[in-house]
Amino acid sequence: MAEKQPAWRADPEDIARIVSGQHDDPFAILGLHHSGGRWVSRAFIPHAERVEARSLEGKVVGRLDKVDDRGFFEGVIDIDGVQPIVHHCGNAGGEWDVADPYSFGPVLGPMDDYYIGEGSHLRLFDKLGAHFMTFEGVEGTHFAVWAPNARRVSVIGSFNEWDGRRHPMRRRAETGVWEIFLPEVAPGAQYKYEIIGKDGNRLPLKADPFAQQSELRPKTASVVADPTPFKWTDDAYMAARSSRDYRREPISIYEVHLGSWRRRPDGSFLSYEQLAEQLVPYVADLGFTHIELLPVSEHPYDPSWGYQPTGLYAPTARFGDPAGFARFIDTAHNAGLGVIMDWVPAHFPTDEHGLARFDGTALYEHADPRQGFHPDWNTAIYNFGRKEVSSFLTNNALYWLEKFHIDALRVDAVASMLYLDYSRQPGQWVPNRFGGNENIEAVAFLQRVNAETYGQQPGTFTVAEESTSWAGVTAPTYDKGLGFGFKWNMGFMNDTLRYMQRDPIHRRFHHNDMTFGLLYAFSENFTLPLSHDEVVHGKGSLLTKMPGDDWQKFANLRAYYAFMWGHPGKKLLFMGQEFAQRDEWNEAQALDWWLLDAPAHEGVRRLVSDLNTVYRELPALHARDCEPEGFEWIIASDRANSVFAWVRRAPGAEPVVVISNMTPVLREKYRLPMPASGRWTERINTDAGWYAGSNKGNQGVVMATEGNEYGYPATAEIVLPPLSTLILQHEPDI
Structure with missing residues (x-):
């Protein structure tokens, strides 16, 4: 008669599911368990031949038996209660210690569950993602990710041979969040999530949506960020900005693509630190009040300019680490310059390591392609009506403003968010519940972001790139407006550039192009943009848009700039246009700085500097812009x-x-x-x-x-x- 298995032994079926990476509740099997008055420790440690359980102090508390050749161990141990356990392992090649992640309790608590479930959590960036910490007396990294429809989620990385069987996570059923604390995983570790969908299929490996650092492309893993607080020196700037009414302040913005403003002699990118040393004093000397950065969130494809981000919480690794980015902003603030960041909550790319079908379902996007697919950019559209998605994006806005002292967010492609039929033909879109084409969920989301931004981060502001006549873009949310601080005046840009491109002999017939904008100039708080979009993709530079011979081109451009600086509205000029770059912008190379040796180009640079000086010095030119x-x-x-x-x-x-x-x-x-x-x-x-x-x-x-x-x-x-x-x-x- 076979000997009966002790009650504390794990069920063979559970063991088989653990070692094959199929168990959906690993904490029910692995770690510490109390059975029949005894404490039992179980662990899955491939390559180990023997395992000894020890306390944090090094005291031997028991030995574990190998009950599956693939590396499953279990045994009775002598402890007084739940505590972290260290497994001392050995094989023919040597010995090593492994702190047991399944002997630690959860890091997230019931209040996190409540606010996450409600969609009102405003500190998600401190809770989800990867955070290095000391927990229950042990240093390690806490990982947490939202994947409510997954059957199993594991953290994989260099610390576990990218083996999804090793560290399956604890599922918090109330919220669909999975979490685990991994001892000894330190900053700099690369990781991803291995997810098994509800149908049992293993999905493409996913980067962390909340990762605060990423690998340099073409690599796509997330990186455990260094939690050392950055030592800010911009206290005076931050205190001063909190009391400003920016509608009545001079705002003159220098728009920059960090990868092509200037490059090293070998053609490689400048680092965040080098940009702080070179870009900041250059912009300050020109008299601009703000630097606007094309999106710096991590993105896989250089020619997207950052407008198709996959790592919304991570400054791109192209130019360095997050501390370097913080140093750039700190340097700008100490030079009196604000930093505006282009922010992309409208859509995201469908790269397999990103958000698309994250847990095997349409999680961040709409399932219906008439709502969830953007025909212009072949991207996925966020499901703004889902509270977790709204919370993910709202937290992201607050994250940049708080953690990196960003002064403002310029929100990209707002028009594409507001209209359900944007770039769609009849039958290709789904009306709202009232039968209209307004995206009611997106409107509510934008109102929430703006209300939280102004409420949580006084002294910051938001700017909408909105190209239609949607009413109330800059009206307050309590008055049913979207709540933005400013709106790009695309009408001014289109009308005036169309006029300036005409031969002067014909301009008398198009006089209204220059005056029409004053009919609506004060209907919103406007910014006048001469942005990157006007000098790329065959449109030529601003200089080459001007008619006439070379002398007339420069004269036209100078007259146009001063017309704009004297016109009501805040100002924005894309890099290179301040010295009349001749070629249209190419993100793959630096600006043509040698042009400044020519008097005509240097003359335009001098004019822009003087225009900024006059604009700042004379309240009549800025205090009633709106x-x-x-x-x-x-x-x-x-x-x-x-x-x-x-x-x-x-x-x-x-x-x-x-x-x-x-x-x-x-x-x-x-x-x-x-x-x-x-x-x-x-x-x-x-x-x-x-x-x-x-x-x-x-x-x-x-x-x-x-x-x-x-x-x-x-x-x-x-x-x-x-x-x-x-x-x-x-x-x-x-």
């Missing part, structure tokens, strides 16, 4: 001469007059109504020799005399240089 009382036309209908003139005002500030002559004709006694008599200083003349112009102008001063036949307070006769813009500042009577 309010109609800050603007008044003086000349809006001189089509014959293609002349535009207006006055900018702000409370307590002297008025500023902006005049543009968009023809190559010198006008020597142009009669101009003025808002005040007296002396007006010519702060900007884009035709000045300093900018490589023809040096025509008013010798720096315009005198206005009282009276005007059209009812204005004063009149001046001024010289309008060819293809130029003048900015005049009124001097108060002394």
Whole structure:
């Protein structure tokens, strides 16, 4: 008669499932268990021939029997209660210690379950992902990932030979989160998740959605980040920004793609530290107030410019580690520069290591391709109506603002989020519950992100790249608006660039292209963007868009820049356009810095610097950028001469007059109504020799005399240089 197996022994079927990597509840078998008044330890340790259980202090508490040749051990041990166990292992090749991850309790608690389940957790980036910590007296890394429809999830990495049988995770049934604490796994370790779907199939290995560091492409593993807090030195900057009303502050943005601004002599990328040393002082010297970065979230494909991210929580490894990125921002803040980051919550790529069908189901995306697939970019669209997805993205916004002191998020492709029929033909989209084309869930998500951003991180702001006439993009959420701080004015960009590309002889017939924007200029808080999208994919650079010979191209561009800087709205200029880059942008190479040796190119750079100085110094040019009382036309209908003139005002500030002559004709006694008599200083003349112009102008001063036949307070006769813009500042009577 066969000897009866002791009750504390594991069921052979459970053992078989453990060693084959199929068990969905490994903590029910592995680790410590109390059975019949005894403590039993079980472990799966491939390659071991013998295992001895020890306490953290090194005391031997028992020996485990090998009950399966593939590495399953179990045995009775002598302990007083649940405690971490260290397995001292040996084979013919030597001996080693393994702290038993299944002898540790859970790191997440019931309150985490409650808030995760509710979708209201605002510290997910501290709970999910990989976090190095000391837990129950042992150093190691806690891993947690949301995969509610998975049958089994394992952490795999160099620490376990990328073997999914070794470290299957604990499932928290209430939330669908899987977690495990792995002792001795340290920062720098590469890892992924091996997931078995509900149908029993092993899925492609997945990177961690909450990973705070990633491998350098083409590798795709996540990396356990160093938890050492960065030593910030920007306290003064952070304190000052918290009290600012950015609608009434000067905002002049230099938009940058970090991979192609400048490169090392061998063509490789600059590091975050080198960018801090070179880019920050360059932008500060030009007088910009902010640097805007094309997305720095980890992404697999360089030509996507970061707009198809796979690691939403990880600064790209192309330029260094997260501490290097923090150092870049700290350096910018100490130079007085804010940092805006392009953020992409609209869609994600379908690379197999990313979010697509993460646990074998449409988890982050919609299952229906009419809702979940983006035809323009061949990407997946987030399911904004799912509370866990909304929470994932909202936490990501807060993560960048808090952990990296980012000053603002420019949200990409907002229009594609708002409309269910965006880029779709009839029958290719699903109406909302009211039968309309508005994406109600996306609207609620954007309102939530903006409300949490302004509520949790005072002094930060958000910007929408929204290309339609959706009402209330920058209206507050309590007034049913989307809650953004600013909106890109795509209409201004399209209309004015279309006008500037015309030969000056034809501009009189398209005068309204330059004036139309003032009909809606104060309906939102606008930013005027001359962005990367206008100088790529066959569109040419801004300089090559301008008509005429080389002299006229530069004169047109200078006049256009000053027109824009004098126009209501915040300013944005893409890198290279500040010195009139001739070739269109190519993300695979650096800008043509040698052009600055040419006077015409250096002249444009000088003009941009001076425009930023004047814009910052004169409240009339910025303090009422978003309010109609800050603007008044003086000349809006001189089509014959293609002349535009207006006055900018702000409370307590002297008025500023902006005049543009968009023809190559010198006008020597142009009669101009003025808002005040007296002396007006010519702060900007884009035709000045300093900018490589023809040096025509008013010798720096315009005198206005009282009276005007059209009812204005004063009149001046001024010289309008060819293809130029003048900015005049009124001097108060002394």
